[in-house]
Amino acid sequence: MGEAGKKDWGYGFAQLPANGNSGGIILFWDTRVFTCKEAVGDERFVAVKGLWMGKVEDIFLVCVYGPHVSCQKALLWERLARLMDRFNSQVNVKQMNDFNDFINDTRSGGI
Numbered sequence: 001m002g003e004a005g006k007k008d009w010g011y012g013f014a015q016l017p018a019n020g021n022s023g024g025i026i027l028f029w030d031t032r033v034f035t036c037k038e039a040v041g042d043e044r045f046v047a048v049k050g051l052w053m054g055k056v057e058d059i060f061l062v063c064v065y066g067p068h069v070s071c072q073k074a075l076l077w078e079r080l081a082r083l084m085d086r087f088n089s090q091v092n093v094k095q096m097n098d099f100n101d102f103i104n105d106t107r108s109g110g111i
Contacts, residue, residue: 014039014046027063034059040083044076049087060087 012031018024025046029036036050037058047062062080067073 012036014041014048016041016043016046019043022065025063025065027061029061034061038087042079045080047080047083047087058087060084 010031011028012034013026013028014036015027016025022043025041027046027048029048029050033053034050036048038049040047044066045062045064047060049058049060052059064076064080066076
């Protein structure tokens with residue numbers, strides 16, 4: 001897991017390098033509105049905790065490349081839930097879901 005910031009260019013980023021045939025993951029932010037305090041990741045996600053301008057509490061951003069196998073998805077969500085606990089995130093883990101499920105739910109009148 002690599003993390004770097006190009007403050008002189010106005011952006012920061014956290015990245016997970018490519019591994020074999022899998023491409024890497026990268027998460028960018030505008031350093032004028034977000035300040036990264038901590039960046040972590042594993043083979044499936046990159047996460048950052050930091051301050052968003054105008055907000056009092058920390059913000060938790062995550063970029064996920066999820067598995068396609070259901071049992072592996074459940075393990076990934078468990079890892080993310082533990083990470084959010086470690087970051088003391090106030091996000092309700094039940095709101096996290098498979099992106100495709102989220103898209104389907106949205107089309108059918110969900111959130």
